[in-house]
Every structure is written in structure tokens, then in C-alpha cells.
Amino acid sequence: MPPQKLYAGAKLRETRNQLGLTQKDFATKLGVSLPYLNQMENNNRPLSTAVVLALAREFGMDVTELSAGDSERLVSDLREAFADPLFGKTTPALPDLRLVGANAPGFARAFLDLHRAYRQAQEQLASLDEALGREDTTLRLSPWEEVRDFFHYCDNYIDPVDRAAEHFAAQGRDALSLATEALARRKITLRYSSGRILRHLDHDTNTLEISAKATRATQAFQMLHQVALLTQNDLLEATLDLARFQSDESRAIAKIGLANYFAGAALMPYRRFQEAASATRHDLEALADQFGASIEQVAHRLSTLQRPGLKGVPFFFVRVDQAGTITKRHSATRLQFARFGGACPLWNVHRAFETPGRFLRQLAETPDGVRYFCLALAVTKGGGAFHAPVRRYAIGLGCEIDHAGALVYADGMDLGREASFEPIGISCRICERDTCHQRSVPPLERRLKVDHDFRELLPYRIE
Structure with missing residues (x-):
């Protein structure tokens, strides 16, 4: 497979603006022509190896920051927003959304803010009787x-x-x-x-x-x-x-x-914790004991080890309640979480409630073909008295499969076997799997065919 081309025009423009350089001066320092720089900043041409090396040499840039992680988050969020029935059949194609995420991230975030304001307005209208009882009914972002x-x-x-x-x-x-x-x-x-x-x-x-x-x-x-x-x-x-x-x-x-x-x-x-995480192969219990922290605190901290030039394993971290609502979420990986509605029910973090106190391991693959190692644990927090309420939730921690060898929890798992990986998604509206037995609603960008005389798991076929 040929190496993936790196388009990072928005990041390149942001770097130049932060340095206060004109395109001409920036091109000189990178050793490229002005037209070539202009094409790279507009994502008409990918960054060459020489330019990436020049960025590291001249400006001390951590080249891992040029990855498309932020762009992919925006694309994922945009796809979820466009799953809203409000847009009907006007949903932009995925390549168009990727262009917006890469070339106009500010516009993408403004659009997401606008959509969130719309959703909040709809929720307020749905409970108008309550809203009328308040003096301040101004619509604003949550x-x-x-x-x-x-x-x-x-x-x-x-x-x-x-x-x-x-x-x-x-x-x-x-x-x-x-x-x-x-x-x-x-x-x-x-x-x-x-x-x-x-x-x-x-x-x-x-x-x-x-x-x-x-x-x-x-x-x-x-x-x-x-x-x-x-x-x-x-x-x-x-x-x-x-x-x-x-x-x-x-x-x-x-x-x-x-x-x-x-x-x-x-x-x-940071440094002491990162060294200990590497030495213990990210053993949550060992790290919790060493630093006097809870397992949730350790898992959350692992997801923050993103210091430029000293990054740890890129993890995703999530916490869900028993209703499947995500109460904490972060991803330093390509895996993105559902912003609206629940997460994929096939993900092991939901099954953790069935076996409290036990670590669950899962090899998973998302519809884009990226594979992950996922770890889940149900946590219970008592109230300190018989009649006190008990809080129950599950935490999930994971990384892309290339980093699984750095985790003690991946020992003994067949990471190279195709059948070991379970298909999961983000949410049903933006998951295109047509054979999922847990699908709740049809995918956004696919047509449906209904045959009244034929029925499989779903009451429709996805074309």
C-alpha cells in the first residue's frame, strides 16, 4: 500500500500566522517556491518530506501535530449534525465534509455551534410550558x-x-x-x-x-x-x-x-507518570497504587499525555452511565464519540455493567477500517451508608491496534487474526454497516428498499 499523502494546509497557515511571517518569508525558510507554499496552504498539494523536515528543523515543530486528527474530529461531528432530519436529502457527501474540515475548520466549528443552538431551541420549544415560567428564555449554547x-x-x-x-x-x-x-x-x-x-x-x-x-x-x-x-x-x-x-x-x-x-x-x-505508565505497560491498577489515585483518574490522565515532543500512547477515554449516556469523552485517536444520542451498543463499555469489577477486553474495527484495542471496567461508588445512593458507571480506555503491544491487557490476544475484531461504529445514523443486528435507525447516506413480503433482521434493506 503506498504511503498516505499528508494534507495540512490549515495547520501550515496557522503556524505561519503564529510566527508572524509572510508567505514569501515562510517559503524561503522552508526552501520552497511561493506558488508551491500557496498550493500546500490551500491543500492543493500535499506536504513533501522535505517540507516536514524543514518545519521540524527551522521551527522545532512536532511533526505528529500535522496529522489529520482534529480534521477527522470535525468531519465526524459534521456527519452527526447532518444526520438531523432537518437537512433531509441535502446532506453533503463525505469528501465535501473532509474538504471543509481540512480547509475551513473555523467555519466547521461555527456551523456546529449553530446546529447546537438549533437543537437547544427545539428542546426548549418541546417544553414550552416550563420555558414560559422563566424570565430568561434567551437561546444560547449549552x-x-x-x-x-x-x-x-x-x-x-x-x-x-x-x-x-x-x-x-x-x-x-x-x-x-x-x-x-x-x-x-x-x-x-x-x-x-x-x-x-x-x-x-x-x-x-x-x-x-x-x-x-x-x-x-x-x-x-x-x-x-x-x-x-x-x-x-x-x-x-x-x-x-x-x-x-x-x-x-x-x-x-x-x-x-x-x-x-x-x-x-x-x-x-507528567514525566514521572509517563515513565511509570511505560514501565508498567499501562497497568491501571499498578499505576493507581503507585500514585495514590483511582483507576478512573489514572485512565483519564493517560488520555492527557499529549505534550508536544513528549507524547504518550494516544488513548481514547470515555465514561458512560447505565442509560448509555456519555458523561466524559476524549479521543487522541481517530475514534470519535457520538455527540448526539448514545454510542454503539456493540462496544464493550456497555457490557461492562454485566461484570462489575472485571476488566473486559475487545478488539474492534470501525467502518473506516481502523482497528482498536478497547478496555472497559464498571465502577461503583457507594454513598457511605445503607440508604445512601450508589453511583454506577463504566469507563472505557483504548488505543489503535498499532499501540496495543504497549498495554499489558493485550497479552494473549490474537492481534493478527481477522476474525478477532468485532465491528463497531460511532452511532447508527453515521454507521454504514448494512448487516448490523443492533441497528436502531437507518444510515444517513444510504437509500432504503422496503419489501413487504421479505424480512430479515431489519424491516428494510440498505442499498
């Missing part, structure tokens, strides 16, 4: 969705916050001790309580209340979260300024996310 997209398109890696957390943890002691000392320096008294409050800082008494029922990992995480708010506020606010969120609610939610990011990165400092 703050939660806006924040989730912010982290999604940052590859779930925030470099300044990650490095600040690594610097904080560089003193060498365990995270709980570091957090306790940081609070003591600010004359904050730590108190453990048996109530339902997980964390509460009383500014009047300078007392931080932490749940005594929480696990040690959760206690350390919550204390580090508070440390981030107290000691890194300027950094968090500067990061929020750059993000330019559309509402105060979005900004407030994002600040929680950034403080959580600091807490996870301080609990598991």
Missing part, C-alpha cells in the same frame, strides 16, 4: 457542551496548567502531604466531616471541609482542586481569557475543569 468542546479540541491537554502542576509536585512528597502543606501555608484548617459534602471551603473561618467517607484518592484530588483555585487562580483566569467562552456559566464550568486538570496533573505529574 455551557456544558461549550466547555466539553473546549477540552475536546485542545486534545484534552492544557500545557501551562499541566506544567504548573508538575512544578508543584516536584518537591517529591506524596500529593496529599503537598496539598496539606499548601493549605497550611495559607492558614487554612483542614477538617474531615461525615456529612454529604465532598468539599467546602468556608472563607469566614478559613476551614476546608473534606468528606471522611471519600477514598484517599478522592480526598487528595479534592484538596488539590482547592489548592489550584487558591494558588493558581491567575493562571486559570488567563487560560479562560484565551478561551473566550460565550457565557459566564461556561467560564465558571470551565474553571472547575481546569482546577480538576491541575489536581489530576499534580497527583500524577
Whole structure:
């Protein structure tokens, strides 16, 4: 198979603009002609090997950043948006969507924002009686969705916050001790309580209340979260300024996310954690024990190891509830998650609820032919009392099959056998498999044929 051509015009233009160079100066530094650079920036020609090497040599660029990961995310999101019946038969062809994702990512994101606003408007109209009872019925993007997209398109890696957390943890002691000392320096008294409050800082008494029922990992995480708010506020606010969120609610939610990011990165400092992950072959239990973290915290942290020049294995990470709703998602791989509706039911993360506490392994293949190793685990969090509610969810972690050898969980699996890979998709509307026994709705870009005298698994045939 010939090597895949690399089209990265948008990334090339972005790099040039960040450097403040004209096309002529940029072409000179890359050793190409001005017309050739213009063609590459407009994706009329692929990047040559000489240009890729020049980018690394002249500007220290991590050439892995030229991959089409961000473009593929946009294409996946656009296909889901166009699955909306609103568009009827006007759905653009997949090659057209790929052109938009590669050449006009800003336009693609603006379109997705517009579609989300439309969906929210429809949901508000569906519950008009409730909406009329509120004074403010202004339509706007969901703050939660806006924040989730912010982290999604940052590859779930925030470099300044990650490095600040690594610097904080560089003193060498365990995270709980570091957090306790940081609070003591600010004359904050730590108190453990048996109530339902997980964390509460009383500014009047300078007392931080932490749940005594929480696990040690959760206690350390919550204390580090508070440390981030107290000691890194300027950094968090500067990061929020750059993000330019559309509402105060979005900004407030994002600040929680950034403080959580600091807490996870301080609990598991980048370089030390990456070295340990490689040494243990990404054994979640061993890493959780070594860093005093929970398995979910470890899995989430593995998905953030995207520091330029020091990247770890590119993982996807997801958390779903028992209804199949995705409550956390991130992908540094080509696998993208459904933004609207549930994920593919054939994915092992849904089966994890059947065997709580047990790791499930799966070799899977998506309709685009990409193969993955998938790991899933059901997690239960008790409330600390008989009548307290119990939270149940499943986490999924995985990577493309080329990286499976770096995971201890892949030992003993037949990675080279064709029949070992189960067919999965993203969501039914954009999955083109015509023989899936779990299909709930027809695929978006295929015609249907209905024969009243013939029936297989589905009441229609996909042409």
C-alpha cells in the first residue's frame, strides 16, 4: 500500500500566522517556491518530506501535530449534525465534509455551534410550558457542551496548567502531604466531616471541609482542586481569557475543569507518570497504587499525555452511565464519540455493567477500517451508608491496534487474526454497516428498499 499523502494546509497557515511571517518569508525558510507554499496552504498539494523536515528543523515543530486528527474530529461531528432530519436529502457527501474540515475548520466549528443552538431551541420549544415560567428564555449554547468542546479540541491537554502542576509536585512528597502543606501555608484548617459534602471551603473561618467517607484518592484530588483555585487562580483566569467562552456559566464550568486538570496533573505529574505508565505497560491498577489515585483518574490522565515532543500512547477515554449516556469523552485517536444520542451498543463499555469489577477486553474495527484495542471496567461508588445512593458507571480506555503491544491487557490476544475484531461504529445514523443486528435507525447516506413480503433482521434493506 503506498504511503498516505499528508494534507495540512490549515495547520501550515496557522503556524505561519503564529510566527508572524509572510508567505514569501515562510517559503524561503522552508526552501520552497511561493506558488508551491500557496498550493500546500490551500491543500492543493500535499506536504513533501522535505517540507516536514524543514518545519521540524527551522521551527522545532512536532511533526505528529500535522496529522489529520482534529480534521477527522470535525468531519465526524459534521456527519452527526447532518444526520438531523432537518437537512433531509441535502446532506453533503463525505469528501465535501473532509474538504471543509481540512480547509475551513473555523467555519466547521461555527456551523456546529449553530446546529447546537438549533437543537437547544427545539428542546426548549418541546417544553414550552416550563420555558414560559422563566424570565430568561434567551437561546444560547449549552455551557456544558461549550466547555466539553473546549477540552475536546485542545486534545484534552492544557500545557501551562499541566506544567504548573508538575512544578508543584516536584518537591517529591506524596500529593496529599503537598496539598496539606499548601493549605497550611495559607492558614487554612483542614477538617474531615461525615456529612454529604465532598468539599467546602468556608472563607469566614478559613476551614476546608473534606468528606471522611471519600477514598484517599478522592480526598487528595479534592484538596488539590482547592489548592489550584487558591494558588493558581491567575493562571486559570488567563487560560479562560484565551478561551473566550460565550457565557459566564461556561467560564465558571470551565474553571472547575481546569482546577480538576491541575489536581489530576499534580497527583500524577507528567514525566514521572509517563515513565511509570511505560514501565508498567499501562497497568491501571499498578499505576493507581503507585500514585495514590483511582483507576478512573489514572485512565483519564493517560488520555492527557499529549505534550508536544513528549507524547504518550494516544488513548481514547470515555465514561458512560447505565442509560448509555456519555458523561466524559476524549479521543487522541481517530475514534470519535457520538455527540448526539448514545454510542454503539456493540462496544464493550456497555457490557461492562454485566461484570462489575472485571476488566473486559475487545478488539474492534470501525467502518473506516481502523482497528482498536478497547478496555472497559464498571465502577461503583457507594454513598457511605445503607440508604445512601450508589453511583454506577463504566469507563472505557483504548488505543489503535498499532499501540496495543504497549498495554499489558493485550497479552494473549490474537492481534493478527481477522476474525478477532468485532465491528463497531460511532452511532447508527453515521454507521454504514448494512448487516448490523443492533441497528436502531437507518444510515444517513444510504437509500432504503422496503419489501413487504421479505424480512430479515431489519424491516428494510440498505442499498
